[in-house]
Amino acid sequence: MPIRDAEDPEIRSMKGIHLYHFFLSNCAQRVALALGEKDLDFVAHSINLLARANTRDAYFRTNPAGLVPALVHDGVVITESIDILRYLEEQFPDSPLYPTDxxxxxxxxxxxxxxxxxxxxxxxxxxxxxxxxxxxxxxxxxxxxxxxxxxxxxxxxxxxxxxxxxxxxxxxxxxxxxxxxxxxxxxxxxxxxxxxxxxxxxxxxxxxxxxxxxxxxxxxxxxxxxxxxxxxxxxxxxxxxxxxxxxxxxxxxxxxxxxxxxxxxxxxxxxxxxxxxxxxxx
Ligand SMILES: N[C@@H](CCC(=O)N[C@@H](CS)C(=O)NCC(=O)O)C(=O)O
The missing domain is CATH 1.20.1050.10 (Glutathione S-transferase Yfyf (Class Pi); Chain A, domain 2)
Incomplete structure (x- = not known):
């Protein structure tokens, strides 16, 4: 699972939930929907894909794959939309989004x-x-x-x-x-x-x-x-x-x-x- 402690001290010191997204990104919307279902507060950081902001050095420091979404949770970085969903379910099991069966x-x-x-x-x-x-x-x-x-x-x-x-x-x-x-x-x-x-x-x-x-x-x-x-x-x-x-x-x-x-x-x-x-x- 692509979960890692951020190397960048600035990212490592981030508290709470931060979602790096773009408004058209379907992959980022998966995470936004799950956060919404679990009623979790988050800070949204827009990475303008049409302006290629995801290919700037600053964003590569957050996600070395240069893709959105990326989630930073208390200094831990999680990438890949599906892995983020699984991480959220583990960390915040209320309002489950997996069936019990x-x-x-x-x-x-x-x-x-x-x-x-x-x-x-x-x-x-x-x-x-x-x-x-x-x-x-x-x-x-x-x-x-x-x-x-x-x-x-x-x-x-x-x-x-x-x-x-x-x-x-x-x-x-x-x-x-x-x-x-x-x-x-x-x-x-x-x-x-x-x-x-x-x-x-x-x-x-x-x-x-x-x-x-x-x-x-x-x-x-x-x-x-x-x-x-x-x-x-x-x-x-x-x-x-x-x-x-x-x-x-x-x-x-x-x-x-x-x-x-x-x-x-x-x-x-x-x-x-x-x-x-x-x-x-x-
Ligand atoms: N498998 C990745 C795919 C991520 C992905 O391709 N994101 C697109 C937006 S939906 C992106 O960042 N595109 C910019 C690019 O390819 O440079 C995931 O599910 O998170």
Whole structure:
């Protein structure tokens, strides 16, 4: 588990809970939702990913992988969203987000792992390819690779993003994405929540994927009524406002609209999924 005492004395002396996040970051929102469910007070530090603040030396001292989220709890640094969720459950067991039944708990763990496992290859590839762009200049790349020694997956991802994703890579990501969505849609026909009868980390881990893709318009969720309904139930929970809502700057809707327009432009027209949606609704 990536938990370590901070080397930087300034970070080591931090008291309480500090969340390093970005308002669009789905991974950081997982942590914010869990903090909201557990009603834990935290200090939010925004790391502007669009301005590449995560690649500055100061942030690499907090998270050597240069990624958000990072959580600092009384001078201890925890990275990787799913590991942070598990850490929070251990440290703050009230308002549990794991089921008590061991079999269901294993299913929640599996679901959380799956939601993060494909992050670079699926969600991140798709988001960068159709909305974010994110190409680095050769100087920026060289600088980044010198610092990015902790997460080879992230380094490799940014090299691919800079080279430009092939149509095959994007379609492959899109196909996996729809396979997940189809499966979740069908699971939600049987249950109110993703695993068992109670809201859990499984819902948190997947909700943030929906939230990112729906607010930036990269996926059309019209044909996923169960997912939309489940997501609106998540958003009605007080934890949503306490966690994710409070991290949103006033210009969040403007940024999302710009990304929406950009995603349409980058694909040179309606993305391939539109054909699928049209077919399904005809
Ligand atoms: N597996 C990591 C992934 C973290 C990650 O990729 N975070 C994104 C935001 S959601 C990020 O920091 N991107 C900036 C970059 O790749 O440089 C986790 O779950 O925390």
């Amino acid at each position: 061991p079999t269901e708990r294993r299913r929640v763990d599996g679901s959380m792992d799956e939601a993060t496992e494909n992050h670079n290859g699926v969600i991140k590839t798709y988001m960068y390819a159709v909305a974010l762009g994110g190409k680095k200049s050769s100087e920026e790349m060289q600088n980044y690779l010198e610092k990015q020694t902790a997460d080879t997956g992230a380094a490799e991802f940014h090299q691919r993003a800079t080279a430009g994703f092939s149509e095959e890579e994007v379609l492959e990501a899109e196909t996996s994405l729809f396979a997940f969505l189809d499966r979740i849609e069908s699971e939600l026909s049987e249950h109110r929540w993703l695993v068992g009868d109670d809201y859990s980390f499984a819902d948190i881990a997947w909700f943030v994927q929906y939230f990112l893709m729906s607010r930036t318009g990269v996926i059309d969720f019209r044909n996923y009524p169960k997912i939309r309904n489940w997501a609106s139930e998540v958003m009605k929970r007080p934890a949503f406002e306490r966690g994710v809502g409070r991290l949103q700057p006033w210009y969040a809707p403007i940024t999302c609209t710009v990304l929406k327009l950009k995603s349409r432009g980058q694909r040179g027209g309606p993305p391939p999924y539109a054909a699928r949606v049209a077919l399904a609704s005809s």
